[in-house]
Amino acid sequence: MSKFINRRKFITSTALSAAGAMISDRILAEPSVKEGSMSTADQSPTDFNLMREVAKFRKIDAHVHVSLGGGNLEYQKKYAETLMEYADRMKVDKLILSKPVTKRINGGADTSVESFIQHNNIVHEIVKLHPDRFAGTFTFNPVHHKETMEEIKRCVDFGMVGAKVYFQTKINDPSYYPVVEKFIDLNMIIHSHAEAQIGVGGLRMKYNGLKPAGVSIPDDFVDIAKRYPEAMFQYAHIGGGGDWEYMCKTLQNSPNVFVDTSGSNNEEHLIDFAVQHLGEDRLFFGSDNSYYQAVGKILASNLTDKQKRKLFFENFNNILRKGGNNVN
């Protein structure tokens, strides 16, 4: 990929010549600090092979969706092809699919029973296309207690492996209590959308981020995790755009809150910071359909290969194993 001699040639002909040649030459020739001894920083670029690194690690994507927008099954089947293309490109063994209800009605959340049942039906149909590569999770709104408990049974009978909920109801709302108890019995994890943005979910609301009131924030996870220490929660996407330092610092003493690293935001120090604050066993690789950033941010981190294996595959597989759904 890299040819140092070509770089030399390029830099000679562009960066340090041209209109500013005199000064540029001085940059080259007259360092204001004397050169020290040779270190790794003095070396030329390595022949780093990124795709070999991508292929090195098995992966389970713990946060990925079927299309969030479409209710049409044919459209969803076409979208599933793009998911498979991504999985093959990035060497992802298993995709944990969901379709939470993200639609908003007049600025608020769609809280209806009909919507969550319809969404779960779509996930069920899509998983059937590639059962060796896809696993399904289901959504619900716990304020509809009877319908939620029925839906949990229906979806578990389908073979789904966990839950994915959105911003209808905060994760620590009392309506969740019987649901959490059911998930403890099932040995399954509850994955919830979450945000840490000023003006959202109770954080510095004078800024008004214009989000539904039911958005869960890190503090809500701390609350429910403390109430149910035997339950397992998955805090969604620390790369989802929010303040990931706030997230990690808030969640650091909640050992039953796991965190997925998905999201479109791929800030440089995010992964290392998360491992420093949460440990290497509580983090899951996920994309939230931002495929390049999902893989890139972990490979760019300072984690060891052993730690990367945990993030990419082992940590979430250990969760699946508790419910008898692990990947071999």
Next chain:
Amino acid sequence: MLIDINAYVGHWPFQQLKYNTCEALHERMNKFGVDVSIISNLNGIFYKNTQSANLELYDEIRSHKRFGDRFVPFAVINPIYAAWREDLETSIKKLGMKGVRMYPKYHDYEITDPQSIELVKRVRDHGLPVAFTFRMVDSRQRSWMDIDYVTGTPKREWTMKNIIPIIEAVPDAKFMILNFASGAALTEEEMNTLKKADVLIDTSGRTISNMSSYIKQYGKEKFAFGTHSPILDYLSGMLRIESLRPDEADETTKELIRSGNVKKMLSSVL
């Protein structure tokens, strides 16, 4: 060969950055096989007098011989601050800067304000590129002290539509469009403006969710490798290129994006 057209040194006032010195970036480049980085000083976004930041960058590059080999400096210029014309001339003629990065949102002017257009024209007349950035950080994690262009609110982050007017105003300038992080939708006329112009879009931005389709849409000559380092991770911009399958991009196309397109843009200033 890899040339990163979107990197920085310096500080972000609301969050500690890693790898934000020439020394650390140089090491990062070696580790991941990057040959040359085009860099500016982040401090220039926050200093009222951006020339202080340009001088800091100049001094840092001069601090070690090896840096002159690997870094191509771009000045940060604010065209509504005192003596910016002199700062531009000094940056190009005395400090060896090879382009200019502009930050209308942070420096509080409209992209098509007369001074903005004048700056772009002056840089054009030197045969150098100007760079505009969609956003520096994800607005959803912004500090309460940061600018208030926020996703999901009426005052949104920039989209490609916000950058097109300056290209229309100075169509013969050279442009770099960095961290393509928000909306790509353009009218046919706007897309034609973009395609006809001498524009490079770096590969660091999240909007490029499928590199292959963006190459088809914009053309292989419109993209160049970029990291947006040290704010974004060092590898996602590279992964957009390297994960292209042979049926999506041959080695010639990949090499154009890795370095060929930017070499062409910068070689024309010789």
